[in-house]
Amino acid sequence: MTTRQTLALHGGEKLRKTPMPPRLAFGPAERQALLEAADHYAARQEDPPYQGRYEEEFCRRFAEFQGGGFADAVSSGTASVFVALAALGLPKGSEVIISPVTDSGPLNCIIMLGLVPVLADSAPDDYNMGLEQLTSRFTSRTTGVLAVHSAGQPLAIDEMVEAAHARGIKVLEDCSQAPGALWKGRRVGVYGDIAAFSTMYRKSLTAGASGGLVYSPTEETYRQALAHADRGKPSWRKDLDLRDPGHALFPALNFNTDELSCAIGIASLARLDEAVAARREFLRRLCAELPRASRVCRPSKADPGCSPFYFPILVDEGAITCTKTEFARAVAAEGIGLGEHYGCVVNSWDFAKSYFADDFVTKNALSMRDRSFNLYVNERYGEQEISDVLAAIAKVEAWYAR
Numbered sequence: 420m421t422t423r424q425t426l427a428l429h430g431g432e433k434l435r436k437t438p439m440p441p442r443l444a445f446g447p448a449e450r451q452a453l454l455e456a457a458d459h460y461a462a463r464q465e466d467p468p469y470q471g472r473y474e475e476e477f478c479r480r481f482a483e484f485q486g487g488g489f490a491d492a493v494s495s496g497t498a499s500v501f502v503a504l505a506a507l508g509l510p511k512g513s514e515v516i517i518s519p520v521t522d523s524g525p526l527n528c529i530i531m532l533g534l535v536p537v538l539a540d541s542a543p544d545d546y547n548m549g550l551e552q553l554t555s556r557f558t559s560r561t562t563g564v565l566a567v568h569s570a571g572q573p574l575a576i577d578e579m580v581e582a583a584h585a586r587g588i589k590v591l592e593d594c595s596q597a598p599g600a601l602w603k604g605r606r607v608g609v610y611g612d613i614a615a616f617s618t619m620y621r622k623s624l625t626a627g628a629s630g631g632l633v634y635s636p637t638e639e640t641y642r643q644a645l646a647h648a649d650r651g652k653p654s655w656r657k658d659l660d661l662r663d664p665g666h667a668l669f670p671a672l673n674f675n676t677d678e679l680s681c682a683i684g685i686a687s688l689a690r691l692d693e694a695v696a697a698r699r700e701f702l703r704r705l706c707a708e709l710p711r712a713s714r715v716c717r718p719s720k721a722d723p724g725c726s727p728f729y730f731p732i733l734v735d736e737g738a739i740t741c742t743k744t745e746f747a748r749a750v751a752a753e754g755i756g757l758g759e760h761y762g763c764v765v766n767s768w769d770f771a772k773s774y775f776a777d778d779f780v781t782k783n784a785l786s787m788r789d790r791s792f793n794l795y796v797n798e799r800y801g802e803q804e805i806s807d808v809l810a811a812i813a814k815v816e817a818w819y820a821r
């Protein structure tokens with residue numbers, strides 16, 4: 420019989436005595452790259468600019484990482500979605516379907532570009548949009564889909580793009596939470612018409628505190644993105660006089676990033692595959708062991724090609740005497756890093772409600788949020804963290820089990 424130990428939440432001894440391993444995205448390699456870039460410009464008696472050699476290298480390496488295509492580094496993930504969506508040239512007032520779980524930045528981009536957001540639901544027990552849930556929201560006014568690879572889990576993006584393209588609808592993949600994830604052997608981001616990535620400091624690929632990348636498989640869309648990222652400038656033209664704004668193709672904002680950020684991005688990209696592999700391995704082992712250790716918690720869907728960002732764990736409220744949130748709070752109090760209630764379910768944002776085409780409710784996404792907590796994951800999690808997560812869940816379960 421399991422002995423019931425007083426929970427840390429109730430003043431008992433904490434199961435994990437040390438903090439979960441910090442990720443340190445700005446590690447020794449990133450610090451060295453930053454200093455080298457600063458020294459490079461200092462040696463030349465030049466100020467680090469934008470659109471310089473480090474940005475060129477970061478974009479080139481990222482396009483190679485994607486297996487070909489074109490990339491432009493910008494100032495944030497939100498900027499990358501804005502630029503990518505603008506580059507698609509969708510008619511004002513037309514509808515763009517958005518995933519049910521994302522940051523507010525992508526939704527705001529749709530609104531600020533004069534487009535009408537339409538919500539699609541996730542698949543059951545998943546934060547990722549399902550194919551049926553997507554196609555059931557197509558109307559004659561749909562011109563675009565903003566498809567988010569949530570939590571680092573790849574969408575069935577090939578089928579989604581096929582269904583959208585069959586109706587002349589463009590697809591923007593938001594890979595902010597899933598850089599390096601694979602779907603059917605290819606990187607996410609290469610399937611749609613254009614893709615956006617956030618490289619802010621909490622993401623798996625980091626280019627300093629804030630940053631983003633726009634990626635396009637085709638040069639034509641890439642050029643549109645370049646101009647939308649920098650005041651409408653046709654920067655690919657050899658005869659462009661950068662001091663003459665009169666050459667702009669159209670009005671656009673300035674979303675440039677800078678050389679020092681891109682130097683950090685180059686170093687972060689060089690270790691992305693390794694970081695993703697370590698995160699995947701942690702999840703693989705956790706998913707294998709959780710069903711043996713718990714009757715209350717079960718892992719959400721984990722694709723073998725995922726690039727884990729966080730990991731939802733489903734809690735069976737029927738098997739416990741407390742709520743899911745209380746359960747998760749008790750696990751967190753034992754020293755496990757997690758989010759007990761996910762705020763990124765778009766349907767729950769009051770500020771956005773009046774902008775949607777209709778009052779569609781994403782029941783699956785809301786239900787997933789209400790039955791799960793998000794375990795934080797990073798590449799420094801290993802054996803000890805697997806055993807602590809399982810032990811903390813078992814301890815809390817022993818207390819609250821029916």
Ligand SMILES: Cc1ncc(COP(=O)(O)O)c(C=O)c1O
Nearest residue numbers: 495496497521522524595617619
């Ligand atoms: C899916 C998704 N898209 C876009 C963004 C916006 O990125 P940023 O914070 O770099 O603007 C985020 C950030 O959390 C995100 O998770």
